[in-house]
Amino acid sequence: MTDRVTIDIQDHVALVTMNRHDKMNALDPDQIDAIIAAGEEVSTTKGVRAVVLTGGPKAFCAGLDMASMANIAQDAQGDGLMPRTHGIANKFQATAMVWAECPVPVIAAINGHTLGGGFQIALGPDMRIAAPDARFSVMELKWGIVPDMGGLHLARRLMRGDILRRLTYTAETFGAEQALHWGVVTEITDDPLARAMELATAIAGKSPDAIRAAKRLISETEQTSPADTLLAESRIQQELIGTANQMEAVMAGLQKRAPNFTD
Template identity: 60%
Template sequence: MARVSVEIADHIATVTLTRGDKMNALDPAMIDAIIEAGEGLIDNSDVRVVVLQGEGKAFCAGLDVMSFAAMAGSDPEEIAMPRTHGDSNRFQQVAMVWQKIPVPVIAALKGVAFGGGFQIAMGADIRIAAPDTKMAIMEMKWGLIPDMGGMAILPMLARSDVIRKLTYTATQITAVQAEVWGLVTELADDPEAAAMELAREIAGKSPSAIRTAKRLIGYAEANAGQVADVLLEESREQVTLIGKAHQMEVIAANLQKRPPVFKD
């Protein structure tokens, strides 16, 4: 059965985890389907923003323990160490692929976002969550550490002590607490509707400026503290936008008090 659906309309790609009867738990087929869905959007020039959501009552409950029980007898080095997707292994790519997509990704969270599901959510640019959503770095419950990209992403979002407490204890928190700690962007009673509303707003902005903004933010995060390099990159990226077709259309639309219309 299909594990992920992708629908594209009005320059918005809606990616839905479709294993709702299992709280969208990650079995091997879903791992592969999520990677395929994300990688399939990287070079799609029609897409201006992505909404990532889960079918049914939950976003994602993390790894399907029964599905991965067979891995217990496998060589862990053969599973974890090969870099199968650039700088990531197969499991890390499930979260990291959303950062590699050149347009903003908005995750709509509800029910639970545990373990791998938590790390997938962290891979998005923005997280909108229902207040009662339960979230946890769950791996310590099973005697493991987060290994799906979490340690590459979390230090950019939350304080070290917060990351340590959640990692050491596998404590479940609500989205209300997660927002306080910087892990959730905002709360909404209907996170999927709120995510779509925000997606429409972003889709109406200059496509080239939005892609450039995501690229520049990523560069600044990866080069934190390298002020001269970041300032130079900021100027270099701005040069690619000034006076170009999308920027000129934005200016014209503002002066004429109308929505901009961008030619692909």
Template identity: 50%
Template sequence: AMLWRKLPMPVIAAVHGVCFGGGLQIASGADIRVVAPDARMAVMEMKWGLIPDMGGYALWRGMVREDMLRELTYTNREFSGAEALTLGFATFVDENPHTRAMAIAREIADRNPEAMREAKALFNEYVDMDEDAILMAESVRQARVIRQPNQIEAVMAGMQKRAGVFAD
């Protein structure tokens, strides 16, 4: 599940059907999660005498309110995709999660890939940093992309109202 976070590009999960236990951890590793409203979800491990693993705790920290996560872990209560949005397990709820995920992916693909990688890397780092370290990391990562050909292409494409043509 942690591998999704370590990839340099954004990962989008389209969730439908049953998403219990390890499946929930795998989906939680995605940067963006689009979930069908009738999806069935649960932190299921305690039912089998286990604790959530596969990075669940690391992924859920800051994503799901701790008291709710405790209740879901201790009870294995099943929740719907619609409820997943309010809990923090879903980014969006959509009747057709695959179609919505693909639309988001197309939009992301129309951005500077270097800036996308730097933004994702900063997202992965900043949770353990203080404010000064975050500001420094922003500056360092921005310096890697600003005034580079892909950044200039992003500006030109925006001004000319066309899709960007990026080198990657």
């Protein structure tokens, strides 16, 4: 891991910080690579039960680094965007999708500018905790392009289609209160990082098997039929019942003590 993105793991919670603060965490090729690498690392690190993704005090991520536009445009020529290099995604889409596909819950702690590609990255986590001064925008049409970093897929989980169309077509900037109203933001608080860590710590106290199963169940059934959703509930529940961590959760609850789970 480079110093572009840092990872600090304590008490089963991984704090991932985009660390290009002098550029408001703007996305150039190295920053894109570092974000993907961080997501892949925490996804495979044993013992991690929750992740907090954040930027700096002035920006979560201000979007594309315009100084890199020429290099990125060159990479996109021909079929440059078409190869699926990261599962169902290309490299640019993986910056957001890596958080959606992380097997444990991810919480974004958001201050300041969250624009363009940065907004799409923020849509990948399970929750978004924003400061009152956070500013958001689906900014791509301002530069004559469309959102192409997984944002359209991820946004459909959160907002109505007409709102998504409005924000995409106009490239307008909107604040935290409006984002909360539209379902983009989960909570607004003066200290998003502290609140995100509080939530992550609460999650990390649960059975790691159940945490992963719950995220898998929710993710798999977001767009499935009622019948398929009910089948998925039964299948995943059957996998959990009677396992060591499930029994430990029951015993700890009955004995009114802290559980001792095995990752």
